[in-house]
Each structure stands twice: as C-alpha cells, then as structure tokens.
Amino acid sequence: MEENGVVSQAVALVACIAMAVFYVGILYAPTVVLRLPPPPSFQTFMIRRFLCAVVSSFLSLLLSALILPVQTKKLRHIFGVFGIRGDHIWQAVVIPLCLTSLMYAGSMFLKCLLLLASWRQRTNSGAVLSLDSCKCALQRFLDWLSAISSNVLVWRNYVVAPLTEELVFRACMIPLLLYGGFETYSVILLCPVFFSLAHLNHFVEIYTKQNYRIMKAVMVIGLQLCYTVVFGSYASFLFIRTGHLIAPLVAHIYCNFMGLPVLYSQKSGFVSVTFIIGFLGFLWLLFPMTGPDLYNDRIDNCSCWQGYCTWSERIRIPQT
Template identity: 55%
Template structure:
C-alpha cells in the first residue's frame, strides 16, 4: 500500500524539531516541572532516562502521523516502517557486530596484549581468577547506572529518533539515500551540543570544553554516517543499535600502542581495510530482506508516492 509523500521542507523541519526536543526535554524536570536538583547521579540519570523515553515516543508518534502509517493496516507493517522487525534478527545483529568490530582490531589487540602480559603463575589459578573477575564485572555492570545509560538507553533512544524516525521522513520527502546518509548526522551532532553547556557548568575552561565537544561532534558525524548507512541498507533498527553499543563500549579506535611493538597498528590497518572491503557486501539488502521487489532500499521507500 502506498503512503502519501511528505513535502521535503516539512520533513526537514520535523527532523530539526525532533533533534531539538530530544535535547530540550532532558532539562524539563528542573526547568519546566521545577523539581529539586537530583540528590545523586542515579536520580539524575533516572530522570534523563524518563525524558529520553518521552522524547522518543513523541518523535515516533509524530513520524507515524506524518507518514500515516496506520494506512498500512497490519501492525507489523507499521512497526517495520521504523525498522522494528522480527525477521532476519540474527543477520541484523551478528553481521553489523562483526563488521563494526573490524575497526577496533587494534583496540582488541592492545587489550589482549595487556591481559596476556598480566598472566602469571599456575594456569588453573589464572583461569579461576579470570572467571571471578568476569563474574564480578558483569554484576557491577548490571548495577551501574552509567552502563545502562551508555549501552541501553542512549543507543536505543538515539537510534529510534535519529535513524528510525528521521530517515523514513526524509525518504518520503524525496531526498536521495546518499544525501540522507550524509545529512542526518547533522541533526545527530547538534543534539550533542548540550555537552558544551554541561562542561561549562562543571567549571571547565571554555576553549577546552569547545575542543572536547568538537572532537565528540566529529566522531558523532562519522558514526552517524555509518549508522544511517546501516539502517538504510538493512532496514532493521537493530543493526545501528548494535553498532552504537559497540562504539560506546570501545570508544575511539586504537591506532597504535607502544606496548604491542607495532602489532596493534598492523591489526588496526588490516581491520580498517577489511571493514571498507566488506562494507557493501556485508550490508547487502538481500541478506536482510526476503524480497526486494527490484528496489534498492527496504520496504520500497524509494518508490513511495
């Protein structure tokens, strides 16, 4: 069933409004609701989790209204507009995970090198101690509110708003896919400008804060290109979410490490070359969709009128 096209200007305006509202709503508890300042980091982040959920739900409802997804009839088709699908879940999770990990080959080598260098004594004792450390870290991670922020709430809500909501709107607004891939990260990066305000509130020097935020914006732009590319190619929201989690866990890739005697640099170079070599084959829409109807994007968005 066809869905009415959205005027290009309206699609851009809606995306800009979503980006602004995603950040603005984070300050609603203290600015609008006049709640007292949070007593702890846990309370502060719990408030932000609730705000992010509200902003994400509002963006999804606005997108559904603009695209009139209820005309699709079937509820699964409505969710599929946002890339929320139950088919091809294994491919959507595993392939982007492995593909994204290639960029961090140097990081893996550097961490493994440190781990191996720290081993000593009886092998069984090392294995038991390692198992205890892993169990302890898992338990600590489950109880750590920052872990939930970085690896659950932020990836899920940001990918829902900045990929699952914005990209269908822009596709229906008549924008070409390659323009959307390079255009949507602008909204994603602008949504991180609030970090400059927060760093300034913490007493950081303005120029130092500007440098930190500038590096973050550059990194988010590059990641935004990749996440938008994944979403458009796979048609599954799970793919950019998995990539987002991996990038949050690993941080900036390790290019070199003096401890590894150049091994990390070789691994990074090999991983990067493999990443770009496999980028298009590993994200071929044929791997993530049963049929394409001779269309280069999922669900035939490029043929919507």
C-alpha cells in the same frame, strides 16, 4: 508536496529539527519546566533523564507516524517502516557487529597484547593454572557483572542512550527524509548533523560543571562532534541498507563499549598495521555485508532500503 516525495522537504526538515531539539530540551524539563527540586543523588538524576529520553522517543515515533502517510492498520507494516522488525534478527546482529569490529582491529590486537603480558607476568611470578585460580577468576567475573548491572552509567551508555538515539535519529528521521524526496546519500550525511547537534548540550555541561576553559571545552566537544558525525553516517548507512533498526543499534552499543579506535601504540607498531588491515577490510566488505538481500526475504529487484521505491504499493501511500 515535492515531486519525488509524498512529504515536502520543508516538513521533513522541520520535523527532524523539532525531534532533535526536543530530544535534548526534554532532558532539562524536570527542573526548568516542572520546577522539580534538584535530584538528591546522581542515580536519581540519571533515572530522570532516562524517563525523559523514553518520552521523547515515544513522542517522536508518534509524530513520524502522523506525518508519514502510512494507511494501514497492520502493526507489522507500521513498525517495519521504522525498522522495528522480528525477522532476520541474527543477520542484523551478527553481520553488522562483525563489520564494525573490523574498525577496532588495532584495539583488539592491543588488548590481546596486554592480556598476554598480564598472563606472562602471572606465570613469571609463580602462579599456575589450577581449579582454585579458575574459581577465583570466575568469582571476580561474576562480581564485575553484578557491579556493572547496577551502574547507572552502564545503563545509559549501553541501553538507554543507544536505544532512544537510534529510535529518534534513525528510525524516525530517515523515513521522513526519504519520503521527503531527499536522495539516499543526502540522508546519510544529513541525519548525523541532527545527531551531532543533539550532543551540543555536552559543551555547556563540560564548561560549567567540569570547569574546563572554553578553548579546552571547544576542543573536547569538537572531537566528540566529529566522531558523532562519522558514526552517525555509518549508523544511517546501516539502517538504510538493512532496513533493520537492530543493525545500527548493535553497532552503537559496540562503539560505545570500545570507544575510539586505537590507531597507534608505543607497545607495538603492529597495532597500526592491524588497524590499517582492519580498516581496508571494512571498506572492502562494507557493501557486501550490508546488502539488502541479506536482511530481507524480498526486495523486488530493488537495492534501496526495504524496497523503498515500492512502499507506495505495499502500504497504499496516496500519490500526488
């Protein structure tokens, strides 16, 4: 046991590495281990991966629960350790979403410019706002919703991947590392390393299936890994500060939807100005909008995640 933790740092690290490797490795289990025939369609292929990701998440939660010395039968406390809570939901959804959207101020400004240009084009072509045009727009919107609801990539990008990744790389790993005696900022920097390593399999897929040259594949994956490290640090920060799994989950879904922030556009220099303003606002509001008191009724005069320093009293962790 470590002096500052109830789980040794070695055990915490090995467990996190094992969960990261297992999260990726199980994706190939149907064909490599179970020797199942290749899926007949892309949709079947993705559904297999969805099931594998769900199994990996469940087993990671089970492993963490076995390692963490939580001696209570109250499900509310057990789930609370992993940030799975039913209280302060609207705060965990709205506040992190507003904070994250500041990073996309340039992107939103550009989208508004494109929407305005499209509206002007329709107006110049003689189109007028009428009941029929509104009905047509509504019908197109409903058709779009129907199309994306049956799109397996939409389910992967906005449901399965964010949910399973946040469960494994935030809910399971962060409590282990905190209990292992790692400092908070070390955890914020360490978790994204595991998170980015879980995306290395994309290099093999891009290099082999998309016939990229090795240098191009390295550049593409390198950019992706840098982005996952930055986002992973932010998601870990949200989880530690709020103690709520929904906070990084909402940010994850939103970032997947928006993609990389737009820093510059030839259409208008104000896009860059808007991005800078949003970025400065993000930095200014980062700590105030993630204050633990906004997401918890009681923090016992403690600024750490979920009153981490008082966990030993609330869930009866044996002291060493």
